[in-house]
Amino acid sequence: MLPKEVTIKYIAEKANVSIATVSNVINDKGRVSEKTAERVRSVIHQYRYQGNLAAKNLRTKKSYLFGVVVSVTQPERKLKDNPFYWELISGIEAKASGYEFSIVLKGIDSSEELLAFINQRNLDGVIIVGAEENSSFVKVAEESKIPAVYIDSYLEDVSLYQVRIDDKLGGAAAARHLLELGHRKVALLSGKLTYNSVNYYRWEGCKEELSAYDCYDESLLIETDTSAEGGYAAAEDMIEKFPEITAVICFSDITALGFYKRLNEKGYEIPKDLSITGFDGVYFTNYMIPKLTTVKQDVSKKGVTAVNLLFEQIKNNPWPVENRRISLPVFLIKGESTAPLL
Amino acid sequence: MLPKEVTIKYIAEKANVSIATVSNVINDKGRVSEKTAERVRSVIHQYRYQGNLAAKNLRTKKSYLFGVVVSVTQPERKLKDNPFYWELISGIEAKASGYEFSIVLKGIDSSEELLAFINQRNLDGVIIVGAEENSSFVKVAEESKIPAVYIDSYLEDVSLYQVRIDDKLGGAAAARHLLELGHRKVALLSGKLTYNSVNYYRWEGCKEELSAYDCYDESLLIETDTSAEGGYAAAEDMIEKFPEITAVICFSDITALGFYKRLNEKGYEIPKDLSITGFDGVYFTNYMIPKLTTVKQDVSKKGVTAVNLLFEQIKNNPWPVENRRISLPVFLIKGESTAPLL
DNA sequence: GGATGGATACGAAACCATTCAAAGATATGC
DNA sequence: GCATATCTTTGAATGGTTTCGTATCCATCC
Known part of the structure; x- marks a missing residue:
């Protein structure tokens, strides 16, 4: 007989331990004896307990979510019809999934919108695509003090993490x-x-x-x-x-x-x-x-690199400023649209 | 002098009312006198108070987030290189933003992945693109009982919301x-x-x-x-x-x-x-x-329609089953790739 | 003046997890 | 056997919001 909602409290009761212990087991805090831990784990498994992210989020201020911000075309508020973005997001999504993160895709129109987005969503980080030096997007992201990575920007502030190509x-x-x-x-x-x-x-x-x-x-x-x-x-x-x-x-x-x-x-x-x-x-x-x-x-790699950079920040593992700008290589692909001048 | 975090409690103190009253003002519950409400609103504005979504989410079980699920190519786990998806997501994103919702884009590989995604994220709804009748994706979404809209599926269950074209x-x-x-x-x-x-x-x-x-x-x-x-x-x-x-x-x-x-x-x-x-x-x-x-x-419209359908469900405004399948029109665009047979 | 009732405001519980300090249990050393 | 050190475990506080039932206020009416 399952309860309406299986919470950490319920697991604690079933395993005959305190809530704190269950939490410690889940988060591998290590101060739990292996015997107890095993029992707790088995109960968790038995009831298919999955922590409530909202509660966790509230307590820890982490959302396991990060934003991917792209600007939108002006009047119609549409994402830009360039496959580049989709390939980029493909890389980002794949890498983020590997870290148990999900991405919130957001088309942004104005810096107010960006600010509200960042503040309200408790994002753990944000990847901003194509912001320009003087753009208000940059200021907003900087001020709100959340980990950020800029893709395809040339920002002078060396403390910012940037991924681009040469x-x-x-x-x-x-x-x-x-x-x-x-x-x-x-x-x-x-x-x-x-x-x-x-x-x-x-x-x-x-x-x-x-x-x-x-x-x-x-x-x-x-x-x-x-x-x-x-x-x-x-x-x-x-x-x-x-x-x-x-x-x-x-x-x-x-x-x-x-x-x-x-x-x-x-x-x-x-x-x-x-x-x-x-x-x-x-x-x-x-x-x-x-x-x-x-x-x-390599557009996909660009996305992957940005995610990596974001994680370094999230894990509070700041890089020396001289390594924060990553420039990926480019390759000239010779097609058939160019020919010797006769 | 701003406090480290401006919360509803802080606003309540500044406005000389209880937390409950502030909440009532914010959520337009209507049991607050206009005079008090005005005062509260002004304090909110003054301190740029923005509710904490995580707390709200915990309390109300709403996340103002919904998932957009697309399947990924098998070995490389990449989103499919078809601009169709991007145009679709463009429509979805634009419409969702208008409702103060954000979208979580998720490439899905297996039904387990989908299940975990839906359960953990407290999503308010999910849009599933291109799931097939016998696909485990459909079962998962149905079982987890969250509002769902299927795009480009032909599912026989008439109770499901589906958007497609003719x-x-x-x-x-x-x-x-x-x-x-x-x-x-x-x-x-x-x-x-x-x-x-x-x-x-x-x-x-x-x-x-x-x-x-x-x-x-x-x-x-x-x-x-x-x-x-x-x-x-x-x-x-x-x-x-x-x-x-x-x-x-x-x-x-x-x-x-x-x-x-x-x-x-x-x-x-x-x-x-x-x-x-x-x-x-x-x-x-x-x-x-x-x-x-x-x-x-009209790919973008397809996305918009799906979002609308999702909101009808979220607002607990179920539609009669006969209206749950929306079929959008198609238009033959004559280009120059077809010619009379000589 | 006191009873009635509607409008307004409030206190406290509930949501579900993490965390810290402290208690309890067990092992160690003499 | 006792004092001390080391593991384990726990209670309680905390995070920020919504909501329910109750309390307060004030005007109205008999």
Whole structure:
């Protein structure tokens, strides 16, 4: 005959010990004799006791939950249609599950929303994707003093934990690849190019590399939305205004996707008329026609790394500041969207 | 001078009322005079009091959290690389946020995992994506007696809340479209075709429509993985074994993506050599070249609807069983991947 | 003036776990 | 055999909220 709810108290009674002892057994506090512990464990098993997380949470102020915060598109409040996020979350989720943690996915609109989210939810930590230096998100997360890891941010505060890729090297790799193929008129298709953003460093890498060949041209730098629509729209402008360009470095695969489309509509052939490179190496790049040459990152690993960093903080195992920024490598994947300049 | 933690007790003291009164004000229980309520509210505001969710959760057994359960790929434990999921979750997240709920995203591997997840987390509800009739996931969710909504399931138990699209009609629409274009040798590229699955009904729709023209051919039904790889691999087989086919209905956009790729490699042209249709209408179909003809569903709305259904249950507002299955419409989007048979 | 009743405010229990100090039990050493 | 040290175990406090039943207040009416 099971009681309506099997609590620690119930287990204690059945095992003929105090509540405290049961708690000690569960949490492996070690001060319980093996004999007693065994008995308690068997009762726990018998009644399938599973601690009440809410009570535990209240007492210990730990929730075994952490937030994953991504910003949402403005008016419609939708998560951004970039498979990058899904791949990232896949990595995060897998790793977190291994630690008995669950993730709360939250699209955030404003810093107030973030603050309320963090404060109310008793989160044990938060992973913030793509916050920028001056963004209020960063301040909020810092002030609320919960363990945080920033993905794809370039924040100057060295005490913050950050995971990113070597964006600059990636940009440089794409540029070098095109330069080696003989291209000299290379356009850059960036997302919003704010200082210290992912796009900023990709741009820097490109710029340095192109400059080395003396062919960097500021007017060929286009900013657009990091979306397929953005790429599509940019293509329109670009090919009309700058007929001389022979290659385009897209700072995101998804803009490359849109770019392809518009180019195709206009009757351009890739890579014959124009060489294109992408960035990120999300799964669909393998299926683009022609296969996209792209700077690949291990997105899933990025998520895993962020979770690891979060746990180091949660376990109160602070790292020396010089190790708190982890930069993962990038790999240039040569597809068929780039060709030697004839 | 703020106390370390501003609790309801603290507010009560500052407002010169009892804890109970503060609680009543917060929860709009209405037995507080407007004068007192106003005073309490002002103190709450002054100290930026935000209730402690853990305590509230313990007391009320509500967590303002619900789970979104998707199954994971088997060995690597990764979320499936289909943008469909992300779009779905986008809808769910947006709607849930509006209700002050947060979503816990969980990749599930086994029914034990699901059970532990539901029991421990004090979830107020759970949305289960793509569970099949005989799946242990369904049993677990049913037994644990928490409000649940099934997305993309065909479960016979009429008491369960289910959201899906009219898969059969969608399949029929795709088939009819091709038939109208003159195609008679139409292959079907399905995902795992288990009874009462989404694929099953898409297949049924196709079958009936094709049969009406007396051209349904069982041997042209191919099962594959619902992934780009699956589509790619299937294309290989199909075009070699069945050179007579003139059109292919893919039961998922992502398989169509893989199919395109392989076709392209083999030198086939779409739609000249083969007409292709997809299913779901995820964002990238607009950017496929040629643009994919596909049976579109409003994925985001599907998520929103599921959340609504969940809330009806949470608010203990059970619906008559005949309204518990919501079937959303599908729309045939004519792209450029289908053409009249010459 | 006292009884009546509705509106308002409150005290205390309950939710379920963890934790700390202290008590109880057992073992050790002389 | 006794004092002391070491393990085990426990009672009680604690965390922050909701809720139920009761107490208080004040106005109204006879």
